[in-house]
Amino acid sequence: MSLVMVACILVTASAGIADSTQVLLAPASGVVMVGQTIAVEVRVQNVTNLYGADIRVNFDATKVQVQDADGDSGNGVQIEEGNFPDPAQGFVAQNSANNSTGQVRYVVALSAPAPAVSGSGVTARITFLAVAPGISPLNLTALLSDDNAQSIPATVTGGQITVSAGTATRTATATRTQTPVMTATRTATRTETPVATATRTATRTSTWPPPFTPTRTRTPTRTRTATPTATATESGPPTPTRTPAGDLMLSGVVYDASVGPSRRIGGAVVSVLTCLGRLLQEEAGPNGAYSLLLPASDLGPCTLVTLFTWASGYQSLEEDALLADLRAQPRLDIGLYPVGFVTPTATRTRPPGAHKVFLPLTLRSYRQGAGILTPTWTATPTRTPSGVQEQLIVNYSFENNQAWELVGGYRPDYSWSRARSGSRSMRLGIVSGDNVFSYSSTRQTVDIPAGVTHAALSFHYFPLMRWDYGDLLYFCVLRAADDRVLYCDYWVETNQAWNSRAYDLLGYAGQRIKVHFGVKNDGLGGVSAAYLDDVELWVAGGQ
Numbered sequence: 001m002s003l004v005m006v007a008c009i010l011v012t013a014s015a016g017i018a019d020s021t022q023v024l025l026a027p028a029s030g031v032v033m034v035g036q037t038i039a040v041e042v043r044v045q046n047v048t049n050l051y052g053a054d055i056r057v058n059f060d061a062t063k064v065q066v067q068d069a070d071g072d073s074g075n076g077v078q079i080e081e082g083n084f085p086d087p088a089q090g091f092v093a094q095n096s097a098n099n100s101t102g103q104v105r106y107v108v109a110l111s112a113p114a115p116a117v118s119g120s121g122v123t124a125r126i127t128f129l130a131v132a133p134g135i136s137p138l139n140l141t142a143l144l145s146d147d148n149a150q151s152i153p154a155t156v157t158g159g160q161i162t163v164s165a166g167t168a169t170r171t172a173t174a175t176r177t178q179t180p181v182m183t184a185t186r187t188a189t190r191t192e193t194p195v196a197t198a199t200r201t202a203t204r205t206s207t208w209p210p211p212f213t214p215t216r217t218r219t220p221t222r223t224r225t226a227t228p229t230a231t232a233t234e235s236g237p238p239t240p241t242r243t244p245a246g247d248l249m250l251s252g253v254v255y256d257a258s259v260g261p262s263r264r265i266g267g268a269v270v271s272v273l274t275c276l277g278r279l280l281q282e283e284a285g286p287n288g289a290y291s292l293l294l295p296a297s298d299l300g301p302c303t304l305v306t307l308f309t310w311a312s313g314y315q316s317l318e319e320d321a322l323l324a325d326l327r328a329q330p331r332l333d334i335g336l337y338p339v340g341f342v343t344p345t346a347t348r349t350r351p352p353g354a355h356k357v358f359l360p361l362t363l364r365s366y367r368q369g370a371g372i373l374t375p376t377w378t379a380t381p382t383r384t385p386s387g388v389q390e391q392l393i394v395n396y397s398f399e400n401n402q403a404w405e406l407v408g409g410y411r412p413d414y415s416w417s418r419a420r421s422g423s424r425s426m427r428l429g430i431v432s433g434d435n436v437f438s439y440s441s442t443r444q445t446v447d448i449p450a451g452v453t454h455a456a457l458s459f460h461y462f463p464l465m466r467w468d469y470g471d472l473l474y475f476c477v478l479r480a481a482d483d484r485v486l487y488c489d490y491w492v493e494t495n496q497a498w499n500s501r502a503y504d505l506l507g508y509a510g511q512r513i514k515v516h517f518g519v520k521n522d523g524l525g526g527v528s529a530a531y532l533d534d535v536e537l538w539v540a541g542g543q
Contacts, residue, residue: 021047021154023055023123023142028159032130033166037067040138040159042082042106042124047144047152049116050085052109053123054143060136061102063163064128068097079106084121089114091275097126101504109145111275111304116147130163246296248323250330253288254309257335264288265336267409268311275302281485284311299323309334312409312437313523339437339523392446392537393515397422403444408518410438420460420498420533429519429529431464440529441518445480446537450510453541457515458502462531463493470522473530475503478514486513490520498533505537 022045030038042055059066069080077097081087090110097104106124110116128136140158145151254268255261270290271281278298284290299305303323310316314336326332394403398414399422406412415427428440448455465471476488486508493499505513515537519530 021045021144021152022157023053023140023144023154024157025057025138025140025159028157029162030159031162031164033164034130034133037127037129038161039125039127040161041122042126042140042142043120044084044123044142044144044154045120047120047154048118049146050118050144050152051116051147052085052090052145053107055104055106055124056141057104057126057158058137058139059102059104059128059161060134061099063130063132063134063136064161065099065131066097066104067127067129069125069127079104080125080127081106081108082122082124084119084123085110085117086114110147128161130161133163133165136161136163248294248296248299248327248330249291250294250326250332251289251291252331252333254284254290254311254334254336255288256314257337261333261335265311265314268309268314268334268336270334271308273306273308274298275300275304307332307334309336310437311336312439314338314437316522389538389540392448392539393444393535396535397533398424398426404442405444405514406442408439408441410436410440410521412440412442412518415531418462418531418533420462422533425462425531425533426517427529427531428517429464430521430527431529432527435521435523435525435527437523438521439518440521441516442532443478443514443516444535445512445514447512448505448508448510448537449539451541452506452509452539455505455509455537455539456502457505457535457537458500459517459535460498460500460533461493461517462496462498462533463528464496464530465492465519465528466494466526470520470524471526471528472520473528474516474518474520475501476516476518477505477508478516480512480514483514493530 022043024043024045026041026043030040032038042057044050044053066077066079068077070078072078077099078095079097081092081095085108087108090108092106092108094105094107096106104126108123138159138161140156142154142156143151144154250270250272253261254265254270256263256265264284265288266284266286268284268288268290269281270284270292271279272292272294273279274294280292280294280298282290282292294305304320305323305326306318306320308316308318315338317334317336395401397419398404401414404426410430412426412428414424416424417427417431419425426442428442430436430438430440459475461473463473465473471492472490473493474488474490477486478484479486489503515535517532517535519528521528
């Protein structure tokens with residue numbers, strides 16, 4: 001099964017054996033006055049063969065603010081890197097703190113030839129500045145992976161910071177040791193400029209921070225007419241342009257390996273994951289031909305990349321490739337075997353010293369660009385932006401057949417089986433029957449006005465799935481002109497209830513995009529499906 005389709009299991013805090021793997025905050029709680037700072041370490045304890053970690057911390061941005069660790073305002077607010085695992089032996093795929101939404105994201109991974117690490121240590125360190133009296137929960141989630149890209153179960157424990165009334169009157173800085181300490185430092189409050197982020201909401205997680213959800217209006221303020229294309233298929237790659245110096249253009253065909261190059265596979269997806277965590281992909285055309293541009297900025301210092309190829313009805317393929325070899329021979333024809341076909345002994349081998357690079361879910365599902373930086377957890381919204389509000393999604397509760405395209409190898413459809421509001425929802429994926437490798441998607445084209453100061457997409461979904469490394473739910477943003485993927489987020493959800501998510505799409509102001517939802521089945525094990533309802537995209541602050 002392709003490594004790009006593996007979703008790490010998130011294990012939350014639970015009772016367990018004392019020497020089991022733990023991810024925790026130290027100190028778990030602290031008391032500071034307004035104007036003081038406190039350093040909180042993210043620690044991993046009693047782990048075996050750790051190769052990467054994906055850490056998220058949610059906090060109350062009205063009570064505390066994250067202090068920038070490197071002092072460089074050009075790269076946003078960042079936290080201090082730890083040494084377990086050591087970024088010097090790999091790379092930091094994500095390091096960001098958002099003091100507007102109250103979220104920290106830190107993703108670190110080792111890379112070949114570095115060995116996996118075992119034991120205990122500090123993964124990252126966050127310094128908070130107290131700005132107002134009250135209690136800020138520190139809600140921690142963590143994904144750990146070993147050197148075979150398998151998830152490591154762990155208990156996860158968050159914490160809290162209590163900010164007392166009054167103002168700090170002295171300056172005292174504690175010397176940092178291996179044991180986390182509190183740092184009392186008089187620090188002037190700084191104003192952070194929020195960056196555009198793709199923000200997602202899960203109602204089962206933190207109650208902080210509270211972003212915006214406007215009151216629903218049954219009649220959208222924007223009206224449009226659109227006819228859904230029930231038979232639409234996902235388009236192929238745009239015509240490639242001239243490759244700038246330093247970039248790499250891969251091209252070739254995807255074919256049925258059980259027959260030979262004469263049988264091409266149209267619609268196959270070819271992806272490359274770089275050592276910087278950039279995921280680049282293109283879809284082969286009807287004749288199986290593809291062209292995939294790898295910009296020099298996304299390749300960086302990489303010497304090794306990982307290639308993934310998959311298509312409906314075929315076994316997915318994963319292989320590592322030396323960048324020097326690809327530059328010497330950028331023509332790459334790829335053979336896939338049908339599902340159920342017994343493949344012969346593989347002729348392609350992993351380059352000497354190559355490891356499976358740790359691929360947390362985020363590294364497999366998005367690349368930076370188009371004004372979106374990172375998907376991060378938020379909670380039930382409460383803030384209201386200023387200015388006139390407008391809801392852009394047509395037929396947001398699927399009560400008629402307008403505006404939505406139905407695409408993918410397994411056709412989605414309107415459903416009366418479940419509905420969060422009204423009488424219908426959109427069924428995505430396979431509810432029952434034979435399990436086939438397929439994507440089942442629905443999407444709608446929207447224009448986000450230029451000049452808006454708020455653009456928040458939210459939706460509810462009822463999943464029918466179990467933890468399955470190949471089956472995934474996904475939300476993507478496509479460029480409307482050619483369906484090029486600008487952003488994608490994949491996840492697994494087993495809570496059979498109406499869950500919700502939200503994404504900040506302000507980075508796409510002034511653009512025509514498609515919001516794209518779907519379920520992927522890998523053709524193995526049980527089937528997966530989801531019902532989608534109440535999709536809303538609210539904007540405010542425009543002209």
